[in-house]
Amino acid sequence: MIEGLLIGAYAVGSKECFIYVRGEYETSISLLRNAVKQAEERGLCGDVKIKVVSGAGAYVCGEGTAIVNSLEGVRGEPRLKPPSMAVAGLHQKPTVVNNVETFAVIPEIINKGADWFGSIGAEKFPGTKLMCLSGDICNKVCVEVPTDATLRDVVEGFGDGVPGGKKLKALQLGGSSCGFVKPEQLDTPVDFDSIRSIGASLGSGAVYALDETRNVVDILLEIAKFYKHESCGKCTPCREGTMRIVELMEKLAAGQGTKGDIELLKSLAGYMQKSCFCPLGQSALTAFMSALKLFPEDFEAKLRKEA
Ligand code: SF4
Incomplete structure (x- = not known):
């Protein structure tokens, strides 16, 4: 380097x-x-x-x-x-x-030439990518893989799968500002085009695994707390928005949320995406929007039970 x-x-x-x-x-x-x-x-x-x-x-x-x-x-x-x-x-x-x-x-x-580099990994995005595995995974490691390696190669080959014989529920790919992918998408290669084609993002190369026992709303609450802590405070939509997200996520995670809270989070996502000054605030609800699309049943399970 x-x-x-x-x-x-x-x-x-x-x-x-x-x-x-x-x-x-x-x-x-x-x-x-x-x-x-x-x-x-x-x-x-x-x-x-x-x-x-x-x-x-x-x-x-x-x-x-x-x-x-x-x-x-x-x-x-x-x-x-x-x-x-x-x-x-x-x-x-x-x-x-x-x-x-x-x-x-x-x-x-x-040293080795552009042709040599071009021969590694996927044709359109040659080279390698660092992938960092964390969460519910046996081997929490950082690995460098060619870009034609699949998510399965990374998660099962290097990560050795999910501990305790449990099934994989989802991967959050690219870091906390990115969305989730499901186990049926594990055969996707880790080049930018292929990952984009499944509606995900490679981002920083972070791979956070969730086992089948997790409710994605609990993970979203942790992400929300992280964003509230990391907001630099320069612009109002992010400084205030990240606080409101934590309040709403806490309510949902505690089983006290309503469909109206989910609608409020959706409108906040659109508003912050358009008005925050930098990508941190703009992507504070990307994981929420992805989770809502992929795991609506997790939100349903957390809604307040009306007496
Ligand atoms: S969006 Fe960026 S600039 Fe605005 S408060 Fe958040 S981190 Fe700071």
């Missing part, structure tokens, strides 16, 4: 690189700092400075403009675009912001 970063810096004529890591990942931060020190000591960096920066632990700092704000030492909030990062990014200078997965693959492509 450091080599890819240096190649990227050379390509755009930059002398300053930053690797931004969420503050909680102390081991990664210390390993990266050590790797950068070793590269510098061996004279591999030339006059390019690489700094490993520990963020304060904000989900929204996965957004490019919020990272740049955080690097400048101000609040990690997204900026209004335009201008784009390529025009005015860090300290108002043109800035390239990329995921580490992208930088890590650059040296391999340069």
